[in-house]
Amino acid sequence: MDQPAPSAETQAQRAREFVTAHRMLRSEVQKIIVGHDDVIDHVLIGLFAGGHILIEGVPGLGKTLLIRTLASSLDLSFSRIQFTPDLMPGDIIGTNMIVEDAEGRKRFQFQRGPIFGHILLADEVNRATPKTQSALLEGMQEGSVTVSGTAHMLPAPFFVLATQNPIEMEGTYPLPEAQLDRFLFKLRVKYPALEELNEIINRTTRVREVAVERVMTGPEVMGYRELIREVPIASHIRDLASFIVLATHPQWERAPEMTRRFVRYGSSPRGAQALVLGAKVRALADGRYNVSLDDLRAMALPALRHRIILNFEGEAEGVDTDHLIAELIEAAESLSAAGKDAFLR
Amino acid sequence: MPDPSVLHRLVRDVTREVRLRRAEFFALRGLFVAAAVAAVPLVLREALGSVALAAAGGLLLLGAGVGAVVGALKRVPETEAARLADRGFDFQDRVATCLEWAERPDRTPLVEALVADTIARVEGRQGRRIIPRLLPREAKLIPVPLVLGLILALAPPIPLPAGGLPNFSAKTEEGQERAQDRYGRLQADERPRAAKREAFPRADLPERNLVPRQGAGGQSQPGDLTAVFKDTSLGSKSPDFNSFLKKGDERIRMLEQVDRLPDLQRDFTQSQHKVVFQRAKELRGGLRPDQVSPEKLRELLNEMERLGRKGGAGNPWNGDIGEGMEALEQGQTDKAMEAMERALSKMRSAEEKGRDGKGLRGGRESDRRGGQRDRGQGQGGPGDEGDFPEGGEGLYPGKGKSPSRKGDPSQRLRANPFDVGVEGESRQGRKEGFDTNLLGRGAHMPSRLRYLGVVGQYRKMMEEAIAREQVPRDFQTQVKQYFQSLDEK
Structure with a gap:
């Protein structure tokens, strides 16, 4: 029911x-x-x-x-x-062990890891x-x-x-x-x-x-x-999350120059999910019932820094992923409607 | 569900404020343009009279008014106004989220809590303007045309130039008559008239006197310097058009023999056979037979056939070329490639035989030259290549008498110079490749890959690696140059 x-x-x-x-x-x-x-x-x-x-x-x-x-x-x-x-996988997951019951019969029993x-x-x-x-x-x-x-x-x-x-x-x-x-x-x-x-x-x-x-x-x-x-999220904030994740992909036609130069593989869609989910928790923990742009910006670093794989040039030049993400957020905001000034348009 | 009309009212207020700011912005811009235009009637005040001032003022008002109207009428989307309200009142995107989610059927109970919370915040806000005033760049320059206009308005009218501009165009008789009618005969008579240009007398072309000059064959008088410049040969000769036509015909006939024409694009430092080998290598370039361009293959076969014709009718590869051409006609590129390979190998062996026949037995160049010199002693003139001194070994570092500082080359391999053997085996797997081991002479290797094919594959791998950015940018040119140098060898 x-x-x-x-x-x-x-x-x-x-x-x-x-x-x-x-x-x-x-x-x-x-x-x-x-x-x-x-x-x-x-x-x-x-x-x-x-x-x-x-x-x-x-x-x-x-x-x-x-x-x-x-x-x-x-x-x-x-x-x-x-x-x-x-350490072996069995040490983590557990393993089947032979046990003997009261009647003397032996059988496998899963021992949890x-x-x-x-x-x-x-x-x-x-x-x-x-x-x-x-x-x-x-x-x-x-x-x-x-x-x-x-x-x-x-x-x-x-x-x-x-x-x-x-x-x-x-x-x-x-x-x-x-x-x-x-x-x-x-x-x-x-x-x-x-x-x-x-x-x-x-x-x-x-x-x-x-x-x-x-x-x-x-x-x-x-x-x-x-x-x-x-927790609801406005479409312009969701769009910004998508723009940020897409901006990590060098293959994307609107990818920023830094991405094209230093990134080998960008974030998976899990990165966008992590961004939005994290932003929702942050909003609610802050006593708000909606996601704001600040929530999204605050979640970008922890959600994306391990999902961006630098190429050889990026590794050789010691590019910091956090710095890269900060620049990508700026680029994504200028691409999406969230960062544009509506006054003179 | 709480009534979100408060939020709509807020958005309308913000929209009105945006319109006001836009009207100010565009009014200033229009005022600048109008002030610049208003200078025109003020300059023409003498002609326009009192209307000029009114026109200038009207233009100013019109420019500012049109700008204000345009700015005020520009569209302000509700979502953008909501975002401006969020930003201006620090609502942290509450208003935009509310307006988007309040009407959605899939809204959650939290949306209602959000709307209630946002309404409470909106009602508790302090009324203030959130859109800052923005001035256009032209606003700083507005005083310039305004001050200029004021000066023009206060100053006496600028006298306009009397009469028209001088007419630089040539007047016709009718035009002159019309002018005379307009100004009256008397006035026209007082005007200075330009002297009528007389028509330039064209001298008749004097007939040429083809009679030989007097001085051509006769004696020149002493002191007559003109005799030095007199052409004494042409005058006595009659034109021979027949020989000219004959020479022309010969040249045209030569042009028709395409095979005998030199290919100016070809590198003549290499033999034609070698050029064919290189073209074949470029054509294959690690590609499978079905990936090879049929047009290029046909060009190559034609080239080989032409080489065969030059060499005479008995060339062994003519049959293979024919087979290749037939296969190409039938669209069987792989068979055509096989035929081309056979023809190439025959061409190689013929080339090698030719080398053997020319005495390329290894050893020193000077030795062979010495033999030739013995045969034809005394025939070479000064500067002939055979003139370098024979006496004494080790003229330069190295073993022999060669003038090369690097010494003489070592004994040449008897193997085919175009397919140095590379031992190896094909490696199957996720990525096909060849495990190779360069062992020197390739003629007796149990398993042999064609050097050119292997290089082609490595070149392809190199291009892929560069495309995937696995090679640092600074080294890409160096790697390409390395492969280019392999081509040139």
Whole structure:
């Protein structure tokens, strides 16, 4: 039996609850994590958008701690996999084992791997072989894993947070493009500023333990995910998202010069989906019921930076993808109606 | 669903404001143009009288008015006005989203919440103008024509030049008569008249005296310098048109023999056989037989046939050329290619035989020249190539007597110089290719690929790599030049 459609007042009430819950979750994480406000915001946006996050940063910046804290703030199961070169797909997904029942009969029983958790921390994901990395693919995209021809559903919400270290690249296996594309956002964790560093010292070198409360449950997260998809987006903002994604393609006839010169492959349509979904979450978290141009601009960097593959010239000249995306946004705004002044037309 | 009429009212207000600003903008632009035009009646004030001032003022008003009307009447789409309102009042695209989604059947309950929220914000806004005043570039220059017009209006009228401009065109008699009628005979008489130009007397062409000059065969008088310049040969000769026509006929006949005409576009530093080989190589260029242009193949076969005719009737490749031409007529390019390949190989062997016959046995050039010199000693004049000194080995670094600083070439291979062997095997897979190993002489290799074919394939791979930008831009020219140098070898 179909449930009656919620009324506008109910949805508005839920939206207000979401704003409150989002703020509480954010403040719980910030009890432990100092600084990195934008990273925390983007991780939460990824959680409510239903995507997965790849976090990149040098060791010791608190990537793993951030994810652990988030998991502690949510009433969800958490598992962690430390990726190493000898890790096998079975170590992640699980395997069939022979078990003996009470009557002495032997049979295969599927032993679930650590992927069967709500929040999965894939630490140093680029240390494992591509075969093992790819074991995550089906789970990330479909929410299920298949072992010996049997599909096993993963718990919902299923949220993968992978970390990788950009400096110790020797002996690592960079993620293939197909898997990179599965991540909604790629976040870069920067080194903390002086005040933040002082605060980190203060917080971590004392006896006092900070307790993190669980402020949200799994069903609540799933409910908010549905609510977020109802946020309307105006056509000129949606057009701008499409223009931004198309502007990353050197083959596009209106592609900016920088794209033609430095980009080998542009973003997939998943990039546009990530842009709009992220913008919707950001809008609702901000207490708005619509997506604005600012939301879209704020989501462009994390949603597109891992989806743009530079060509040889771009690599050789050390082109920064973030800088490239910033220029592409300007170019896309001048191409679309969103950036034009209607006054004299 | 809340009533979105408040939002429509906001959009109408913004539209009105946009129209007002546009009217100001275009009125200023029209005023500038009108001020420039208004200078004309002021300049002609002497002729127009008091009307000039009124006309100038009217033009100014007209220009500004037309500009204002044009600006005000320009269309302002509702969506753009909504976006301007969002931007002006910092509504973060709420108004534009509301107006778009309020009427849609697939709107979600959140849209109603959005409309209610936006209406509350719109009603709570402070009334202010959000469209900034924009001045056209011409606005800065408006004082210039205005001040000029004011000066013209206050200054005494500019006297206009009396009478018309002088008529530089030649008058006819009728025109002159009309002028006389107009101004009266008396006035016309007072005017200075231009002297009538007399017609230039054309001298009759004097008949030529074809009689030989007196001085042609006779004695010149002493002191008569004109004799030096006198043509004494032509005068005595009668024109011989028959010999001229005969020579012309011979030249025309020569032109008809196309085969004997030199091809000026060809590089004569190479033999014609070699040119044919190169053309065949360019034609194949890594392509499959079905990709080869039939027209170019026909041209090549014609060229080979012409070479065969030059060489005499007994050339071994004439039959293959014929087969190739027939296959081409039937549209079988692959067979024509095979025939061309056979003819080429026969041509190669003939060329090689020719080389053997000419004594290209390896060794030093000077040795062979020496032999020739022995046979024909004393026949060469000064400057002949055989004149360089024979005595002493190692005149220059190197082994022999060659003047080349690099020394003499090593022993030539007896193998065919045009298909140096490359051992290798075809590699099947996602991308076809050849695993090759250059081993020197190709004649005895168990598996042999034609050098030219392999180079063609590599050239194709190079072009693809450049097209895919796998080669850095700075190196693309260098890579192309490398392959070009391979062609020239």
